[in-house]
Amino acid sequence: MPTATDFKDYYTILGVSKTATPEEIKRAYRKLARKHHPDVNPGNPEAEDKFKDLNEANEVLSNPETRSKYDQFGQHWKQAGAGVAPPRGTSTNAGGFDFDPSTNFDEYSNFDDFLKDLLGRHGGPTRSGKTHSRSSTQADDFGGFRTQAPAPDTEAAIALSLSEAFHGVQKRLQLDNETLNVRIPAGAKLGSRIRLKGKGRVSPFSQQRGDLYLTIELFPHPFFKFSGDNLTCEVPIRPDEAVLGTQMQVPTPDGGVMMTVPKGVSCGQSLRLRGKGWILPKGDSPQERLRQRTDLIVKLQIVSPKELSEIEQDCYEKIKASSSFNPRSAIEEVRL
Known part of the structure; x- marks a missing residue:
């Protein structure tokens, strides 16, 4: 169970504000991932750790569902997604709600029930379905917290000669410890993206593989x-x-x-x-x-x-x- 000292500020890791758009998050991740990639910093454990944090931050913030949970529940967002009751004595602030350390969590079967009761105290529905009169606003159903976030996509670049791009080519690509055979169709251009379904990295949260997107880069040609x-x-x-x-x-x-x-x-x-x-x-x-x-x-x-x-x-x-x-x-x- 994470403590306050375990909490990672994904926005700070990517160097963006909490109001950053998906495009701004994507640009920040690409820039920093290139800078701290292990291939660019061989034998540098700090760069490797930074690269892992960047991937983790991008995986959470690039997905609207997990970002919403992270914004609302802070360091406990994973427990919200897994439906696990929080530990006794936990105290933090998530989305403006205080988790009272004196709360008896034994009466809650899972974190979902706890959240519903917590939101009921702030104008949302309680476990019994009733709404406190402090606010007329109805909270949404939090059953969706039990769904797993989809696996993130992986971005990579592949450089081709103009001849390879024009005629098409079979390439071998090393992704982490896996060798992939990639067929580049004829007519690929600079900036073209090729999708390899289910060939991305494994999500540490869902244990599922996302897609791999290859961006085409072209070596200059002396004539064309x-x-x-x-x-x-x-x-x-x-x-x-x-x-x-x-x-x-x-x-x-x-x-x-x-x-x-x-x-x-x-x-x-x-x-x-x-x-x-x-x-x-x-x-x-x-x-x-x-x-x-x-x-x-x-x-x-x-x-x-x-x-x-x-x-x-x-x-x-x-x-x-x-x-x-x-x-x-x-x-x-x-x-x-």
Whole structure:
């Protein structure tokens, strides 16, 4: 049975206020769990204990039912959930109610009956079903305290190369002392979450396993990058190809394709290869089933040669001497 010195302030452990939203609790837990994770602090027992406290605090406060019991009954919230009568001489304050140390707990069969009688003294129903006249407010039925809190979900991250994410891959993941084989489907993106039902950690309260959620992280690729759902890449072309246009082969995630570059393109201009980008998850509608790839956006970069042959030098000299094109005509009159 916990004593006052055993009590853990889960809000203080997570560094949040008692009015924190579920999102704030989740963010605080993730930040501190990464900092104190045993893998990040090998051989540090203090970090290991802190990590255990963080998991315990998150498990209680992330579940509305257990958080409500914890807020109302303090260090005795577990007894409220198990239906166990409190020990003789217990005195604390939970939700504004004083547990009188002189109370004869032998007359109560379990903690549930004690709570009903306690709440009756504060305007709630007693064991007999009657309500004291001090308040007209009726307390809720506390039978729900005997239900066990569901097992918490476990969060983890898994890093993939762009090739693994595009094609899909089988990975082996170490979670505590268990090795899990995880199948990552094709088309996973940065921030995607994969649910493994019943593969999370075991709850110390219910002894049940929660779900494991894997968040996808991607290693950067030297050529392909994301722009929303599409992929982008930069392809160099010669000045003469930009002027005259050309046909050239462009890399895509699953092999090179021929692309037509129209004449007169500019440096930085983008061309689109439809259906040559990232793999989309298959949807239910006919349109989603047909469109399984995003686009590849090809950004052109005009690259001038550093060294020229005599023929090239002569040709460029002739072009320079005979050309009437002035690319700076639109800015000649610019002034401040």
